Amino acid sequence: MKAFLDMGGYAAYVWPSYAVTLAVMALNIVWARRLLKRSRKEALHKIAIGGKEAIGRTEETRRAETIGGAEQ
Amino acid sequence: MAWTWFHRLASPPHVYRVAGRLTPWLAWPAAVLIVAGLIGGLVLAPPDYQQGEGYRILYVHAPSAWMSLLVYTTMAVAAGVGLIWRMKVAHAVAASCAPIGASFTVAALVTGSLWGAPMWGTYWQWDPRLTSELILLFLYLGYMGLRSAFDDLQRADRVSAVLAIVGVVNVPIIHYSVVWWNSLHQAPSLMRLGKPDMPASMFVPLLMMLAGFTLFFGALLLVRVRGEVLSRERAATWIREALRP
Numbered sequence: 375m376k377a378f379l380d381m382g383g384y385a386a387y388v389w390p391s392y393a394v395t396l397a398v399m400a401l402n403i404v405w406a407r408r409l410l411k412r413s414r415k416e417a418l419h420k421i422a423i424g425g426k427e428a429i430g431r432t433e434e435t436r437r438a439e440t441i442g443g444a445e446q
Numbered sequence: 447m448a449w450t451w452f453h454r455l456a457s458p459p460h461v462y463r464v465a466g467r468l469t470p471w472l473a474w475p476a477a478v479l480i481v482a483g484l485i486g487g488l489v490l491a492p493p494d495y496q497q498g499e500g501y502r503i504l505y506v507h508a509p510s511a512w513m514s515l516l517v518y519t520t521m522a523v524a525a526g527v528g529l530i531w532r533m534k535v536a537h538a539v540a541a542s543c544a545p546i547g548a549s550f551t552v553a554a555l556v557t558g559s560l561w562g563a564p565m566w567g568t569y570w571q572w573d574p575r576l577t578s579e580l581i582l583l584f585l586y587l588g589y590m591g592l593r594s595a596f597d598d599l600q601r602a603d604r605v606s607a608v609l610a611i612v613g614v615v616n617v618p619i620i621h622y623s624v625v626w627w628n629s630l631h632q633a634p635s636l637m638r639l640g641k642p643d644m645p646a647s648m649f650v651p652l653l654m655m656l657a658g659f660t661l662f663f664g665a666l667l668l669v670r671v672r673g674e675v676l677s678r679e680r681a682a683t684w685i686r687e688a689l690r691p
Contacts, residue, residue: 378489382499387564391557392488395506398553399480399662402546406669413673417685 456533458675459684465668465675473665479658486651494648503561505651509659510553514582515617517547517663521589522614525607534678535671537603540610541593542670546663548586555579566630574623575631578616585613599678 381388454460487505494501521543528536558576559569570576589606596602624631635643679685 381502382493384498384500384502384564387500387560388502391503391506391560392484394556394560395510395553398510398549402549402662402666405545406666406673410669410673410676413676414689417676417679418689421686421689 456531456535458535458679458682459688461535462672462675462684462688465672469665469668472661472668476658476661476665479654479661483651483654483658486647486654491648491651492645497565500561500564503557505655507554507557507561508652509655510550510557511579512656513550513659513663514547514554514579515620516660517543517550518582518585518610519614519617520663520667521547522610522617525610528603529607529611534603535675537607538671538674538678539667540607541603542667542674544586544590544593546666546670548583548590550659551579551583551586555583562630571630573630574627575620575629578620578623581616582613582620585609585616589613 379385379389483505487502491502491505493499521540524536524539524543527533528540555576558579562571563569589609592609593602593606596605621634623629624633635649676685
């Protein structure tokens with residue numbers, strides 16, 4: 375075990391390399407999840423405050439488009 | 447025609463849903479491959495006849511460097527698709543790539559430097575490979591800085607896409623730098639024509655790490671793209687349905 379940790383005298387270079395890479399991977403997981411969580415929260419908030427109007431409009435537009443399409 | 451898949455790729459609700467379902471299918475194999483690769487690289491692979499145990503940095507350095515190039519190429523292609531077909535989802539993919547690529551470029555530079563110190567006797571050298579990789583980091587940072595300089599998301603998408611596409615010339619320069627110029631950096635031992643110049647016990651763990659990192663990138667990208675798509679489509683009806691608990 376001690377020989378493994380010593381890495382043939384290269385411990386001071388090998389272990390920090392692994393630590394940095396694994397830290398970058400862990401940070402990426404945290405960042406990605408945080409981004410999705412924040413976007414979800416913001417989207418819900420938008421829907422809650424101004425959404426009624428906006429959603430009403432999109433539904434109306436869509437209905438108008440469907441009707442227009444059916445007439446053609 | 448078979449083009450429907452392309453059109454569906456452009457549909458945010460479809461992308462949001464499919465990306466969510468696909469994420470664990472990339473994340474879990476990535477985790478398994480990386481753990482296996484770490485055990486293989488740190489424990490099972492024999493020491494190198496020249497560099498002893500020090501060469502084991504390879505198993506984190508090469509996958510990080512691979513990521514730095516793969517992510518940039520993905521970003522540039524997505525930016526190009528976004529520019530040409532005005533596809534919002536493609537811009538969301540490009541924007542999602544940048545922080546991932548930048549962080550792995552840092553990992554590649556730091557691990558390379560930690561490898562160079564005992565083997566070359568220096569942490570840094572203005573060598574073609576090292577310098578072009580550093581430029582790659584600046585391209586990522588420039589791309590992110592440029593995006594954040596615009597309030598208007600559509601303008602940010604378009605302007606940053608141009609930078610991403612122009613910067614892609616650096617990718618082949620990095621890859622071939624060790625061939626074209628006299629470099630301290632060793633030539634590729636795996637990404638080359640013919641057989642790899644190391645025994646299977648050494649290169650199988652490396653292949654596992656490369657595959658694991660690639661899948662990990664896929665999983666990260668899917669999570670990020672879902673977030674980006676949501677923040678671009680705030681008022682759309684589908685969001686209410688997608689976010690219903």
